[in-house]
Structures are given as structure tokens and as C-alpha cells.
Amino acid sequence: MNAFSLAQREAEASAGPAAHLLSRARTLAASGRPDAARPLLAAVRRLGGDGDAADQLEAHLLMQVGRAAEAVSLLDGAIGRLQDAAPSAALHLARAQARLLADDARLGCTIGRHIVANYRRVRLFHAIAHPTAELIGRLAADLADKLGIDVGPAGLATYKDYMGDYQVPLHPRVIRSLGLAWIDEGTRYNFHNGEHLTFEDYYRRYIAVPVEA
Numbered sequence: 001m002n003a004f005s006l007a008q009r010e011a012e013a014s015a016g017p018a019a020h021l022l023s024r025a026r027t028l029a030a031s032g033r034p035d036a037a038r039p040l041l042a043a044v045r046r047l048g049g050d051g052d053a054a055d056q057l058e059a060h061l062l063m064q065v066g067r068a069a070e071a072v073s074l075l076d077g078a079i080g081r082l083q084d085a086a087p088s089a090a091l092h093l094a095r096a097q098a099r100l101l102a103d104d105a106r107l108g109c110t111i112g113r114h115i116v117a118n119y120r121r122v123r124l125f126h127a128i129a130h131p132t133a134e135l136i137g138r139l140a141a142d143l144a145d146k147l148g149i150d151v152g153p154a155g156l157a158t159y160k161d162y163m164g165d166y167q168v169p170l171h172p173r174v175i176r177s178l179g180l181a182w183i184d185e186g187t188r189y190n191f192h193n194g195e196h197l198t199f200e201d202y203y204r205r206y207i208a209v210p211v212e213a
Contacts, residue, residue: 018049025057026179030121034061052090057179059097063117071116072101089177109142111135122182126190127168133161166192169199 025040038061041054059071075098100112115124115135124135131139144151167189175183188196197205 018044018047030181034064063113111139111142114138120179120181126164130163169202
């Protein structure tokens with residue numbers, strides 16, 4: 001068992017009932033079962049679990065049914081509470097989601113809500129500034145609509161996901177914290193040269209690359 005597997009098991013062993021319910025709710029949400037996830041979120045709050053994480057997942061569920069205003073309100077509340085605590089992944093996530101939804105409203109686009117609704121379910125980025133071909137297609141469709149260009153019922157043509165030639169790996173703790181369903185500890189990432197390595201192997205190789213003077 002490697003260090004990351006051991007850390008994951010220790011985290012699961014120390015997690016209380018509320019944390020397990022939240023994890024289950026994330027799984028149900030990612031599988032398109034929001035009605036089954038909502039009662040679990042209510043239970044998380046009753047048990048005194050991570051209310052801010054529950055609010056963020058609830059906002060995700062609201063976005064799935066088109067209730068954007070309520071989703072933004074929930075996220076704004078979470079941001080207000082988290083700002084009083086030390087900076088955390090939850091705070092950054094809430095801020096990012098609120099910014100995306102606010103930009104959608106300001107610009108009359110849909111790309112932000114697509115990211116908020118789907119980032120746990122499918123890969124949308126290969127790296128920070130490397131969106132997938134599917135996400136670029138979504139953005140192009142938004143722009144075409146703004147320009148009054150009718151792309152027809154078939155939509156825009158697909159093309160090679162060329163930005164996938166470079167991928168940044170995610171730490172297993174980040175994967176668990178965000179409840180990402182499309183990735184796990186064993187996922188392999190493109191290491192620049194076409195090799196596909198796990199998180200641990202990727203960073204060991206990255207650290208070992210000699211620095212040229």
C-alpha cells in the first residue's frame with residue numbers, strides 16, 4: 001500500500017457519520033440522482049457536519065434544475081461564513097463557483113453554469129489554462145449565439161482534444177475534497193512526453209528532472 005492509499009484509509013476511518021453521508025450525497029449527485037442526494041444533505045446538517053460543503057453541493061443540485069438564483073444565494077452565504085475562518089479549499093471553491101455564475105449572468109452565457117453543474121462528473125480541464133475540447137466547443141457555441149450565428153441542429157464540428165497532450169495531476173486529497181467522480185488515485189496523467197503516470201509517479205518523475213544551468 002502506498003502513502004496515498006494509507007492516508008485515504010486513515011481519513012475514512014476518522015470520518016464521522018456526517019462525512020460518510022456527504023460523500024454518499026456527492027456520489028448520488030454525480031450519478032444524476034439529486035432527489036436521492038437532498039435528504040442526505042439535510043441529515044448532514046442535522047448531524048452537525050460540514051454545512052458549507054453541504055451548501056455547495058446543494059447549489060450544484062439547484063443548478064441541475066435551473067434554479068440559478070437560489071444556487072448563487074447559497075454560495076454567497078457559504079463565502080461569508082468561510083471568510084471568517086482560515087483560507088480553505090471550500091472557500092476557494094465557493095468563490096470560484098459564485099464568480100462563474102455571476103459572469104454568466106453578466107455576459108448572458110451558459111459556460112459557467114455548465115462548469116459548476118458538471119466539474120464533479122466529467123473532466124473539463126487538463127490543466128489550469130487547458131480546457132477540454134468539449135468545453136471549448138461549449139464556449140464556441142455561446143460565442144456563436146452572441147454573434148447571431150446559427151450552427152444548426154448538429155452543432156459545431158468536433159475536433160482533436162489537443163490540449164490533452166499536457167495534464168496536471170490532482171492530489172488524492174483534492175479529489176476526495178471536491179468529490180470528483182471521473183478521477184481516482186489510480187488515474188494516469190500525460191507527462192509531457194506521452195508517458196501516462198499516476199499522481200505519485202508523476203511528481204516523483206517531475207522532481208527528478210535535472211535543472212539545466
